[in-house]
Amino acid sequence: MHELGGFGDAPALITTDETVNYRELAERIARKVPQLGAGRRLVLICGTNDVDVIVTYLAALFAGHPVLLAPGDSPDSLDGLIAAYGPDIVIRSVNGSTVIEERCTGSAHRLHPDLALLLTTSGSTGSPKLVRLSHRNVQSNAESIAEYLDIRGTDRAVTTLPMHYCYGLSVIHSHLLRGAALVLTTDSVTDPDFWDLFRRHHGTSFAGVPYTFDLLDRIGFDQLDLPHLRYITQAGGRLAPEKVRAYAELGRRRGWDLVVMYGQTEATARMAYLPPELTATHAHTIGRPIPGGSFRLEPVSDAPVGTGELIYAGPNVMLGYAHTPEDLGIGDTLRGELHTGDLARRSDDGLYEVVGRRSRFAKVFGLRIDLPHVESALTGHGLTACCAGGTDELIVAVQDSHDAADVRQSAARASGLPVSAVRVFLVDQLPRTSTGKPDFRAVAELARADQSAPAAEPTTAADTAAVRALYADILHCTQVTDDSTFVSLGGDSLSHVQMSLRLEKLLGYLPVNWHTTPIRDLAREPRQRRRWRTAETNVVLRAVAIVLIAGSHIHLFTLLGGAHVLLGVAGYNFARFHLGAAERTERLRHTLASVTRIAVPSMVWIGAVIALTGEYRITSALLLNGVLGPDGWSVEWRYWFVEAIVYIVLVVAAVLCIPFADRIERRNPFWFAMGFVALGLLTRYGLVDVDDGRNRILTASVVFWLFALGWAAAQSTTVWHRLCVTAVIVATVPGFFFGETRREVIVIGGLCLLVWVRSVPCPTLVNRVAGVLASASLYIYLTHFQVYLPLRDDHPWLALALSILVGVLYWQAVTVVLRLRRRLRFRLPGTAQPGSSLPSRASVLVSHRRVGPPGARV
Known part of the structure; x- marks a missing residue:
C-alpha cells in the first residue's frame, strides 16, 4: 500500500473521541513497528474496529510481518488458532488497551517471503484452515475496489463489518489507499447513535451483508436524512433481486448508488461487481469481473446446459490454503486462478449469474462449513458419519449406536457452530448410492422427513427436533429451523390454540410470548409438570364466546x-x-x-x-x-x-x-x-x-x-x-x-x-376442553345453524352438543385436508420447496430418534 503520510492532514481514522489524520497515523505506525521486534514473525491480531488495533495491524504489514487476523469477539476461535499455529506474537484488546504478548523470541516458523496476511475462510469453518494472501493480493484488490467504486479523498466510510472479515477489511484497505477517512464504530445500524455518527461526520458510504438490509428495512431507512451518502455496497451473500431493485430505486430517488459485489476470501475480497446503472435490469446477476480480473466457465458433467464452474483469474487470487504451520513456508500454489466452486452462466451482455454450488460446503448462518472437515473430525472420534447442510442447520448421520448428545457436541466443535444448529440422526447404515458412495441427498432428506414424525415427550429439556416436528405438523410447513417462530412460519389465530396446547404439553408450561420466541429458546427450559395449566385469555374468550353464541341461538x-x-x-x-x-x-x-x-x-x-x-x-x-x-x-x-x-x-x-x-x-x-x-x-x-x-x-x-x-x-x-x-x-x-x-x-x-x-390458570381438563372449543370456534359457528334448527324446540341441550360436535368434526376434516395437501406438495415431483434437494427415491425410513434403510431395524 502507498505511504500513508503523504496524505498529510486529511482525516484517516475518526471515532467519537478523536480524529487521527494521515500524518499522525504514519507516526503512530512508525512508533509501533519496533514493538513487534526485528525479523519476520507470525503476528496474530484480534481484529476490532479500534484505532490502536488498526495501527498495530498496519505496522505489522509495513514491517513485513505476516498477520493472522482472528475474530475479536470469539475467544474459542482465538484459542483454537493459537493452539493450531503457535503465533510468535499475540495482540489483543484487554479492558480497552492493546496488549502485545510476545510468545517467542524471533520466530518459530518458516515464513514464505510473499506471505503477508492469513484470514479464516468466510468467517470461520471451525477448522484451522486459513487463506494465505500476499502483499500483491492485498494491494491489487484494494486498487481494483477503489477504482470501480471511485473512492475519493473526501469519502468517509462508516464501519459496519468486523475487521477480521475480508469484506470489512477490504473497506479499510481501499479507503486508506485513496486517502479517504474511516469512521470507526461498533454500533449496529439499528442503533440511532450509528446514524447520528454517520451524519455528524458526513458519512459517504457503508457496507452491508444481506442481513444488514433486513435491519435497514426494520428501522425505516428510506426515511433517514443522509445528505452526504454517495453509495452503499453489498456482498457477503446473495441479496434477493427484488430487494436489490428496491434499494437501487431508493438510491436513485435519494441521490446515492447501490453497488452489488461478489467475492470470496480466497480472492482477498472481491471478484465481481454490478455497476449501479444495471441493477434495475440485472439484479439477479453478480455483474462483471473487477478491474484486472477475468472469469471463465469450466464445464461440469452434471451441471445444467449453459452453466459451468466459475473460474476466476487475477492478481488478487490467494497463494493457497494453510492447514498447518508448515504450510506458511509454501509459495503460490494456484498461479493466480481460483476455482470458486460456484456454478454460473454468462449472459449475452457479458454479465455472470451464480446459479448454485458444486462443492461440499454448507452455508449455515452465513458461515461456510467445510463438510469433509467435520466428517474427518468425527472419524477421529471413532464415528462413521456423513454430513449435509440443511436450512440454517448442520445435519449429521451417524452409523451404529452412539450418544446423540456427544455427537452433537463433537460436530459443533468441528464446525464452529452452536450445538443448537446441529441435528444428529442415528442410523443402522449410512445411506449410500448404487456405487457405494455416501448418498448426501438422502442424508439431507432425513431432516425433511423427520419434520412429520410424531414428537416425543422428553423428561428434561425439550428436544428442538420435537418442537420443530410439532410446528411442522400443525402449521403444515416443510421449512422449520431452530430460529423459526410461530409468527415467522405464518401462524395465525386458527392454528395458535392447537399449537399452544400441544406446546404446553411438550414443555410442561407455556412460555410468555411463545409465539415470537425462536424454537431453540423454547427447548432450553427444563420440562415442568403441573396439575394446573395456564390458558391464554383470548383462548378462553373464544371458547366461552362460541358456547354463548350457539346456546343463545338455541334459546338455552x-x-x-x-x-x-x-x-x-x-x-x-x-x-x-x-x-x-x-x-x-x-x-x-x-x-x-x-x-x-x-x-x-x-x-x-x-x-x-x-x-x-x-x-x-x-x-x-x-x-x-x-x-x-x-x-x-x-x-x-x-x-x-x-x-x-x-x-x-x-x-x-x-x-x-x-x-x-x-x-x-x-x-x-x-x-x-x-x-x-x-x-x-x-x-x-x-x-x-x-x-x-x-x-x-x-x-x-x-x-x-x-x-x-x-x-x-x-x-x-x-x-x-x-x-x-x-x-x-x-x-x-x-x-x-x-x-x-x-x-x-x-x-x-x-x-x-x-x-x-x-x-x-385452570385445571388440565378444562384447559384441553377450552382449547378444542377455541380451535373449532370458526367451524362451530359455520355449522351450528344447520344442526340446531331441527332440534332446538324439543332437544335444546342435544342441539348444543351436536352443534359443537359437528363443528369439531369439520375442523378436524379441514385439518386433515391441509395436512394431506402439504404432504402432496412435498412429495410430488417438481414441488420441492425452494432451496431443497429432494431425492428421487426414499432411501431411509424415519422415526423420531433413529432411522435406517428399508428393512433395517429401526
Whole structure:
C-alpha cells in the first residue's frame, strides 16, 4: 500500500473521541513497528474496529510481518488458532488497551517471503484452515475496489463489518489507499447513535451483508436524512433481486448508488461487481469481473446446459490454503486462478449469474462449513458419519449406536457452530448410492422427513427436533429451523390454540410470548409438570364466546355479545401474529394465507348447504352478502361475522401495504392501532353514514372499531396504554346495542379481560376442553345453524352438543385436508420447496430418534 503520510492532514481514522489524520497515523505506525521486534514473525491480531488495533495491524504489514487476523469477539476461535499455529506474537484488546504478548523470541516458523496476511475462510469453518494472501493480493484488490467504486479523498466510510472479515477489511484497505477517512464504530445500524455518527461526520458510504438490509428495512431507512451518502455496497451473500431493485430505486430517488459485489476470501475480497446503472435490469446477476480480473466457465458433467464452474483469474487470487504451520513456508500454489466452486452462466451482455454450488460446503448462518472437515473430525472420534447442510442447520448421520448428545457436541466443535444448529440422526447404515458412495441427498432428506414424525415427550429439556416436528405438523410447513417462530412460519389465530396446547404439553408450561420466541429458546427450559395449566385469555374468550353464541341461538339462555367479543379477539390476534418484524411483503403473504384459511372452509360449507337445501343466496357462499345482499335482516346475515373478519383484515392488510403506513405502524404500533380505533368510531357513531337499519351492528364497517380495540389491546405495553384502551371500551360500547345492557356488559367485560389479563390458570381438563372449543370456534359457528334448527324446540341441550360436535368434526376434516395437501406438495415431483434437494427415491425410513434403510431395524 502507498505511504500513508503523504496524505498529510486529511482525516484517516475518526471515532467519537478523536480524529487521527494521515500524518499522525504514519507516526503512530512508525512508533509501533519496533514493538513487534526485528525479523519476520507470525503476528496474530484480534481484529476490532479500534484505532490502536488498526495501527498495530498496519505496522505489522509495513514491517513485513505476516498477520493472522482472528475474530475479536470469539475467544474459542482465538484459542483454537493459537493452539493450531503457535503465533510468535499475540495482540489483543484487554479492558480497552492493546496488549502485545510476545510468545517467542524471533520466530518459530518458516515464513514464505510473499506471505503477508492469513484470514479464516468466510468467517470461520471451525477448522484451522486459513487463506494465505500476499502483499500483491492485498494491494491489487484494494486498487481494483477503489477504482470501480471511485473512492475519493473526501469519502468517509462508516464501519459496519468486523475487521477480521475480508469484506470489512477490504473497506479499510481501499479507503486508506485513496486517502479517504474511516469512521470507526461498533454500533449496529439499528442503533440511532450509528446514524447520528454517520451524519455528524458526513458519512459517504457503508457496507452491508444481506442481513444488514433486513435491519435497514426494520428501522425505516428510506426515511433517514443522509445528505452526504454517495453509495452503499453489498456482498457477503446473495441479496434477493427484488430487494436489490428496491434499494437501487431508493438510491436513485435519494441521490446515492447501490453497488452489488461478489467475492470470496480466497480472492482477498472481491471478484465481481454490478455497476449501479444495471441493477434495475440485472439484479439477479453478480455483474462483471473487477478491474484486472477475468472469469471463465469450466464445464461440469452434471451441471445444467449453459452453466459451468466459475473460474476466476487475477492478481488478487490467494497463494493457497494453510492447514498447518508448515504450510506458511509454501509459495503460490494456484498461479493466480481460483476455482470458486460456484456454478454460473454468462449472459449475452457479458454479465455472470451464480446459479448454485458444486462443492461440499454448507452455508449455515452465513458461515461456510467445510463438510469433509467435520466428517474427518468425527472419524477421529471413532464415528462413521456423513454430513449435509440443511436450512440454517448442520445435519449429521451417524452409523451404529452412539450418544446423540456427544455427537452433537463433537460436530459443533468441528464446525464452529452452536450445538443448537446441529441435528444428529442415528442410523443402522449410512445411506449410500448404487456405487457405494455416501448418498448426501438422502442424508439431507432425513431432516425433511423427520419434520412429520410424531414428537416425543422428553423428561428434561425439550428436544428442538420435537418442537420443530410439532410446528411442522400443525402449521403444515416443510421449512422449520431452530430460529423459526410461530409468527415467522405464518401462524395465525386458527392454528395458535392447537399449537399452544400441544406446546404446553411438550414443555410442561407455556412460555410468555411463545409465539415470537425462536424454537431453540423454547427447548432450553427444563420440562415442568403441573396439575394446573395456564390458558391464554383470548383462548378462553373464544371458547366461552362460541358456547354463548350457539346456546343463545338455541334459546338455552340469552347471553348475546359473544360474536362482538370475538371481533376484539380477532384484532388482538391479528396484531400478535401478523404485525411482527417481518418485511412488508412477508406480512402480507401471511395475512392473505390466514384470510384464505377462514374464507375457503366458510365458502365450501355454505356452498354445500346451498347445493343441498337452496337455503341461501349464492352471495352468501361468495361471502358477498354484506355488499350485494338484502338491506334488511334475512337468513343470509347469519354469516355476517365471517364476512366482517374477512373484509376487515383485507382492508387493514391493504393499508399496511402502503410503505408510509407500514413505517408508521412499526415506529408507533400502539398509537397506530388507536388511530384505527378513531377511524372506526366515525362509522360506529354514524359520522360516516353506512347503514341506518338494525343490521348496522352486523356491518363490517360499523363493527370495525371493536376489531381495532383488540388490536390496540395487543399493542398495549404500559399501564397507561391499557388505561387508555379501557377508557375507550367503557365509553363507546354502551348505546351500540340499542339499549341491551346485558349484551353491553358482556362485550365490555370480554374486551377488558383481553386488555388486562394475558392468561388464566385452570385445571388440565378444562384447559384441553377450552382449547378444542377455541380451535373449532370458526367451524362451530359455520355449522351450528344447520344442526340446531331441527332440534332446538324439543332437544335444546342435544342441539348444543351436536352443534359443537359437528363443528369439531369439520375442523378436524379441514385439518386433515391441509395436512394431506402439504404432504402432496412435498412429495410430488417438481414441488420441492425452494432451496431443497429432494431425492428421487426414499432411501431411509424415519422415526423420531433413529432411522435406517428399508428393512433395517429401526
